[in-house]
Amino acid sequence: MPSVSKKGRAMPESPIRKLVPFAEQAKKDGKKIYHLNIGQPDIKTPKAALDAVKNNSLHILAYSHSAGFESFRKKLASYYAKHDITISQDDILITTGASEALVFTMGSITDPEDEIIVPEPFYANYYSFSTQSNIKVVPVISSIENDFALPAIAEFEKLITKKTKAILICNPGNPTGYLYSKSEIKALAKLAIRYDLFLISDEVYREFVYDGLEHYSVLEEKDLNEHAIIIDSVSKRYSMCGARIGCMVTKNKSVIETAMKFAQARLSPPTYAQIASEAALEAPDSYHEKTVAKYKQRRDLVIEKLSQHPDIKISVPKGAFYCIAQLPINDADHFCQWLLSDFSMNNETVMLAPASGFYSSPGQGTDQVRIAYVLNQKALKKATKILIKGLNTYRTKFESKTKSEN
Template sequence: MPQISEMGKIIPASPIRKLVPYADQAKEKGIKVYHLNIGQPDIETPPIALEAVRNMKLSVIEYTPSGGNHTLKVKLAGYYQHLGINIHEEDILITTGGSEAILFAFMSTLNPGDEIIIPEPFYANYTAFAVMTGVKVKTVTSTIENNFALPPISEIEKLITPATKGIVIINPNNPTGYLYSKEELEELAKIIKKYDLYLYSDEVYRRYCYDGLKHFSVMNLPGIEQNVVLFDSMSKRYSECGIRVGAIITRNREILATALKFGMARLCPPALGQIAAEASLDTTDEYFENVYNEYIERRDFMVEALNKMPGVICPKPKGAFYSIVKLPVDDADRFAKWLLEDFSYNGQTVMVAPASGFYHTSGLGKNEVRIAYVLKISELKKAMETLAQALKEYPGAQQA
């Protein structure tokens, strides 16, 4: 029988989605599943985006330009200019979600065998994209005890070899919710400049920074303008994950010209998604204020509820809507599966993402999970009650 590819054998399953069949089976048995595993907000998409799709005047849904609609790029550039980030439409390539932005950027700047450095834990799909491009991931480990702050720059510098071509950061961080400070990024920029590396920055969650903290973009780091590659997405900012519209943003025109060739090969980003995305950029500040306050309420409730559970440790996220949570269990992968296969409380259970899939170093995250606080408070309360009961009943529970 023909064999599958070596790449297919080593690419990891998503820790966010790999347990979906077990969740489906639980639902078939009539069990209510609270999805804390995936960053799919229940926040309403801005009405202006929905109306734009409903009222579109197209008689034919045609291919768009491979680099995205010009009007969308102009409007997105204006959004960044409003934030004090001086870019123009020529600095933007529209992609099919943020995922394609990452993949195109890696394919445009890295060769098989090149190395990139990423603080772990990190968004699990970066591992998959590295496998797809033949790139080697090296990590510096941030810890729950230090609230997942960026490890010392000296630790990053120790990992740099002649094969190192870039450093990846996610700010605010998925899965930890950590927000890198301007000072941390300035220190990182020194390393980028010293070794002439790429700095890939995933700033998808920039709109959600809490407790008076401000987001600082790597696009405003002086002296490394040609080294910086920014990843953006409409998905989380406007609660419209299904439109699949993202962007590569860089002042390095050679990168964009190269990425566009990959864009031509896949033809174009989603036509209807771009209509929704362009309209979304007119979303009012009132919408964001309401969403921001909602996430603050959810975060504060969840963090307090989790830390009241014996043996549970949950740092307070500074941004995004995730946290890595340490649980008193023997194996978080086993626990997550048990929740869906063997446990229910008042006809309900919870689905979490085992954190081992967000670490690159084998053995790390074994008793941690990523939890997304994307459910309304009434459901989040029930989910926390259910999780607390599960920790009492789980056969592999550890003494607090």
């Protein structure tokens, strides 16, 4: 029997999805689950986007341009201009989700065994796409002690080798919710220029910023035109995760031309989804204002509720819709599974993402979970209550045992 590849074996299972069988069993057993484990927003997609697809008049669902609709790219250039990012439609390549933008970026700038440095914890699929591209993720550890702020530049410098091709950040961050400051971006820009590295910035949560702070993009740094690559997506911005439309943006002509060859190979991004995504740009400003206000309330609620527990340490997110909570337990993977398989409160439970899946360094984050606050206030209140009850029950059941084992 022919066998699968080493690469295939090395591909990580989704840390979020590996609990799915336990969740399915819990549902079969009649339990209600509050999903704090996945970044699927409950916000409605803009009406303009939904209507554009409903009202389309296509008779033949044909290929589009490999770089995506030109009309869409022109409108996107205007969108970026509003965010102080000055680019033209030719600097944009429409991709099938941010996922494809990452794969094209890695393919365009790295060869097997090359390295990219990524602040850890990081979006788990960065590791998957790196494995798929035969390159190595080199983590630089950020800490919950300072809300996962940018590690010291010296820490990056220690990790730079001849194989280092890029630094990859997520801003605001998934899973941390950390928003890099202008001075942090400027420090990274200087570093990228000094060592001639690409600076890849995943900015899919650009609009999700709280407390009057402002997002600062790598493409606002004028000296970084040849180094900066933005990864973007409509998934969270317009609650259109199922569209599978993203883009990569760079003013580096060689990179965009190279990425275009990857894009031509796969022919074109999905047509219906482009129609929806182009129309979503017509959503009024109030769409994001309302959405962000809602997420801010949710964030505040989660922080307030979990902070009441003396042994939960929580990093206050300034952006995106995730936060990392450090729990007074040893094995968050087991705790998350146990919540599904062995615990309930009035026949309800919560599903969380164990944070270990967001670290590539062994043994990191084993006492942390990622909480996606994508539920309404009422559900969040319930869910945090269940989480705290579950935590306390779990500790009495397992921690004494664990302690005696130590």
